[in-house]
Amino acid sequence: MIETKNIDFYYGNFHALKNINMKIGKNTVTAFIGPSGCGKSTFLRLFNRMNDLIDGTRLTGECAIAGRDIYHKSFPVDELRKKVGMVFQKPNPFPKSIFENVAYGLRVNSMGDKSFIIAKVEESLKAAALWEEVKDKLKKSAFELSGGQQQRLCIARALAISPSILLMDEPASALDPISTSKIEELIYSLKENYTIIIVTHNMQQAARVSDKTGFFMLGELVEYNDTKKMFLSPEKEQTQNYITGRFG
Amino acid sequence: MKHTEKELQSLKDEVNQMWKLVLSQLEKAKQAFLSGDVDLAREIASREKRVDAFELKIDSDCENYIALYSPVAVDLRLVLSFIKISITLERIADFAESIARLVIEEDGNKIDSQLIEELQLEKMFDTLLSMLSDSFVALESENTKIAGKIMAKDDEIDTMFLNSFAILTTYLQANPAAIQSGLKTLLLVRKLERIGDHCNNIVEEIVFYVDAKVLKHGGKK
Numbered sequence: 496m497i498e499t500k501n502i503d504f505y506y507g508n509f510h511a512l513k514n515i516n517m518k519i520g521k522n523t524v525t526a527f528i529g530p531s532g533c534g535k536s537t538f539l540r541l542f543n544r545m546n547d548l549i550d551g552t553r554l555t556g557e558c559a560i561a562g563r564d565i566y567h568k569s570f571p572v573d574e575l576r577k578k579v580g581m582v583f584q585k586p587n588p589f590p591k592s593i594f595e596n597v598a599y600g601l602r603v604n605s606m607g608d609k610s611f612i613i614a615k616v617e618e619s620l621k622a623a624a625l626w627e628e629v630k631d632k633l634k635k636s637a638f639e640l641s642g643g644q645q646q647r648l649c650i651a652r653a654l655a656i657s658p659s660i661l662l663m664d665e666p667a668s669a670l671d672p673i674s675t676s677k678i679e680e681l682i683y684s685l686k687e688n689y690t691i692i693i694v695t696h697n698m699q700q701a702a703r704v705s706d707k708t709g710f711f712m713l714g715e716l717v718e719y720n721d722t723k724k725m726f727l728s729p730e731k732e733q734t735q736n737y738i739t740g741r742f743g
Numbered sequence: 744m745k746h747t748e749k750e751l752q753s754l755k756d757e758v759n760q761m762w763k764l765v766l767s768q769l770e771k772a773k774q775a776f777l778s779g780d781v782d783l784a785r786e787i788a789s790r791e792k793r794v795d796a797f798e799l800k801i802d803s804d805c806e807n808y809i810a811l812y813s814p815v816a817v818d819l820r821l822v823l824s825f826i827k828i829s830i831t832l833e834r835i836a837d838f839a840e841s842i843a844r845l846v847i848e849e850d851g852n853k854i855d856s857q858l859i860e861e862l863q864l865e866k867m868f869d870t871l872l873s874m875l876s877d878s879f880v881a882l883e884s885e886n887t888k889i890a891g892k893i894m895a896k897d898d899e900i901d902t903m904f905l906n907s908f909a910i911l912t913t914y915l916q917a918n919p920a921a922i923q924s925g926l927k928t929l930l931l932v933r934k935l936e937r938i939g940d941h942c943n944n945i946v947e948e949i950v951f952y953v954d955a956k957v958l959k960h961g962g963k964k
Contacts, residue, residue, distance in 0.1 A: 698815065740747060
């Protein structure tokens with residue numbers, strides 16, 4: 496469903512990604528791991544063209560979703576952003592009500608009438624496992640929610656516009672273990688309907704939630720393998736050294 | 744060395760000590776059996792508790808390592824294999840003790856030396872001792888090249904075990920009064936055959952730890 500071919504990416508003169516080739520299957524969870532600065536978040540941001548917003552960057556190679564090169568001149572970026580949702584490290588709700596946070600994407604994209612929006616907000620909050628906790632206070636400010644709830648609200652906001660791919664950049668690193676567990680359960684359940692790519696520094700999280708894992712180092716994809724294989728018997732020594740903590 | 748590596752090293756040290764103890768128990772069981780040395784047999788029986796203590800300690804340390812450090816890859820394989828190796832070593836030590844108990848029960852009355860020779864019991868003991876010490880070297884050096892040779896020795900043990908039925912039948916037909924010691928000898932041969940199987944299991948665990956390959960039951964299907 497997602498395929499990259501010979502991807503090279505530069506921040507000015509800095510060669511951040513080197514010849515990355517990867518295929519990501521539909522309705523799977525893929526984890527990217529690696530030390531800070533290895534290129535995993537840069538690679539994640541390729542899939543919704545977030546890197547385009549940074550001056551002085553340059554990309555070569557091909558990045559295709561459902562067979563279409565998303566970096567082709569004719570590919571509409573608006574359409575891409577609807578298709579690919581993103582959740583960040585720190586929960587970043589808008590200074591609006593819980594309801595309006597989820598409805599926001601639908602409104603700015605003129606997606607449906609009032610009743611459609613109401614139904615979609617409920618559906619998205621349920622999909623993000625937050626509905627039961629907020630159904631009686633939808634008009635309250637999103638800032639009244641806990642950190643873990645805010646992060647699930649952000650996931651609900653991403654889901655509202657019905658993307659097929661969900662990018663998550665360390666979605667649980669700022670959360671306590673209970674909230675982290677809820678997010679992980681959510682990721683597991685969401686893969687039934689979404690293709691999820693998650694960047695994480697938490698090795699056990701990658702092991703718990705993902706089907707496949709990619710290990711990056713110094714801009715290179717060192718190993719991309721089934722997660723079970725990766726954490727029991729990785730093929731590359733560099734991978735083993737990193738995941739067992741012997742790296743560096 | 745990082746503290747997690749120190750913990751793993753300490754686990755390796757414990758397994759090494761247990762291994763040496765079990766090897767010594769088996770070596771002494773051989774001597775006690777061949778010489779009918781009851782004192783030596785009693786020494787084996789009394790040292791069995793030390794083997795049990797090692798098993799409990801290694802088991803507990805492995806559990807703690809998993810709980811505290813969530814090992815993966817080679818570290819996970821090491822801990823998993825050490826749990827199984829310590830259980831297997833303890834079983835081998837149990838067999839050494841039960842051989843010692845046979846000697847104690849016989850109160851120094853040795854089995855007919857001709858029968859011992861025909862059954863190649865000394866060779867069986869020596870083959871098992873070499874299997875156990877070679878697998879120890881394989882683990883220490885993390886080198887599984889000799890795994891095949893060690894496992895081939897188990898086939899030799901199995902052949903000696905299978906041959907023992909005909910040898911014992913012939914012997915007992917000629918010496919019907921020796922039925923009791925004949926049956927005990929059969930028990931002994933059976934124990935030695937089982938020790939060979941356990942040595943094989945240990946080698947399989949070492950291969951899993953070092954090479955991430957599953958040999959058990961012909962490997963993963």
